[in-house]
Amino acid sequence: xxxxxxxxxxxxxxxxxxxxxxxxEKLEKTIASIRRQTESDYEIIVQDGLSTDGSxxxxxxxxxxxxxxxxxxxxxxxxxxxxxxxxxxxxxxLNCGDYFADEKVLAEVKRNIKEREKTASDLCADGKRRRRxxxxxxxxxxxxxxxxVMSNPVIDDFACxxxxxxxxxxxxxxxxxxxxxxxxxxxxxxDYEHFLWCYYRAHAVMVYMPLAVASYEGEGFSESGGxxxxxxxEHAYIVKKYMGKRQVLKYRLIMLLTLAPVRTFLAKNRxxxxxxQKLKAELYRELQGGRQQ
Numbered sequence: 001x002x003x004x005x006x007x008x009x010x011x012x013x014x015x016x017x018x019x020x021x022x023x024x025e026k027l028e029k030t031i032a033s034i035r036r037q038t039e040s041d042y043e044i045i046v047q048d049g050l051s052t053d054g055s056x057x058x059x060x061x062x063x064x065x066x067x068x069x070x071x072x073x074x075x076x077x078x079x080x081x082x083x084x085x086x087x088x089x090x091x092x093x094l095n096c097g098d099y100f101a102d103e104k105v106l107a108e109v110k111r112n113i114k115e116r117e118k119t120a121s122d123l124c125a126d127g128k129r130r131r132r133x134x135x136x137x138x139x140x141x142x143x144x145x146x147x148x149v150m151s152n153p154v155i156d157d158f159a160c161x162x163x164x165x166x167x168x169x170x171x172x173x174x175x176x177x178x179x180x181x182x183x184x185x186x187x188x189x190x191d192y193e194h195f196l197w198c199y200y201r202a203h204a205v206m207v208y209m210p211l212a213v214a215s216y217e218g219e220g221f222s223e224s225g226g227x228x229x230x231x232x233x234e235h236a237y238i239v240k241k242y243m244g245k246r247q248v249l250k251y252r253l254i255m256l257l258t259l260a261p262v263r264t265f266l267a268k269n270r271x272x273x274x275x276x277q278k279l280k281a282e283l284y285r286e287l288q289g290g291r292q293q
Contacts, residue, residue: 011087011089012042012043012088012089013039013088013089013090013106013110014041014042014089014106015043015086015090015092016045016088016094017045017047017092017093017094018030018031018044018045018046018047018096019049019075019078019096020047020051021048021051021078022051022052022053022055023096024053026096026097027046027055028058028059029099030096030099031046031060033094033099034094034100036103037100037103037104038104038107039104039106039107042064042088043086043087044064044065045085045086046068047068047081047082048067049069049071050070050071056069068082073184074184076183076187076190076191079093080177080181080182083174083181090136090173090174091177092170093167093168093170098216099214099215100214100215101140101215105211105212105214108211109209109213113134113136116205117131132203132204133175133202134173134204135170135171135173135198135206136207137151137169137171137208137209138151138165138208138211139151139211139213140168140169140213140214140215140216141212141216142218142273143215143216144217144218144268144270145267145268145274146273146274147267147273147274147277148277148281150277150280151166151208152165152208152284153284154287154288155199155208160195160196160199160239160243161248164195167191168213168214170195176198180194187230187234188230189231189235192234192235193234196239196242200242
């Protein structure tokens with residue numbers, strides 16, 4: 001996606017992008033969640049793939065909402081189309097059925113943006129400092145298990161291999177998506193591939209925010225039906241693209257030795273997910289504290 005493809009529009013802090021197709025009542029509930037925010041410096045971009053269930057017609061119009069209806073080639077193509085209409089400095093993708101964790105999320109994220117933009121800059125060849133693009137991310141509330149899922153506060157190679165933040169917890173500097181959109185050749189993992197591109201190629205500043213960003217429905221596109229097998233195959237291809245063979249083999253061995261399938265079971269089981277996530281969060285805090293010493 002090039003800069004020329006982006007409509008010339010007045011900038012604001014947030015563009016909340018909702019991609020939908022025959023989403024039913026989930027679309028209305030997701031939009032209502034956005035409109036409950038105490039921070040009003042946002043726009044809502046609804047990118048609809050020509051729904052036929054009447055869900056889009058039931059939306060309450062408003063100056064905060066921009067609706068675009070057109071045929072797309074899948075979810076990531078729809079997301080790229082929505083980006084071209086966005087005016088916000090930071091883009092957030094909220095799936096139908098997912099909600100903001102509470103009404104103060106955008107206010108807290110905006111406060112974090114103001115604090116971090118003061119330091120997220122590089123000295124360029126012309127002697128001027130320019131702001132580096134950031135991805136700000138937080139935690140999610142997982143409704144399928146009832147657990148609070150903490151994102152890894154430190155993004156490094158192993159985090160990129162194993163556990164990048166949930167897409168519904170990430171606020172992207174728009175420049176990252178203008179420079180390069182989601183690669184639609186990946187049918188399930190394009191958001192994961194894009195995150196790795198932001199980290200390894202665009203050198204985005206990764207900013208962890210210790211707050212719950214989204215109430216995540218779970219069992220999303222990549223977790224449903226036959227997409228799990230495709231997700232695994234795409235993951236294997238993507239990590240080879242950004243990491244060396246030795247690195248990939250090392251991380252696969254670590255995953256094997258640390259019983260990754262067992263941990264996944266514990267994380268997805270409603271009876272054990274809460275305790276598992278608490279233990280994982282404590283480990284993250286210890287590792288983060290060790291790095292800061």
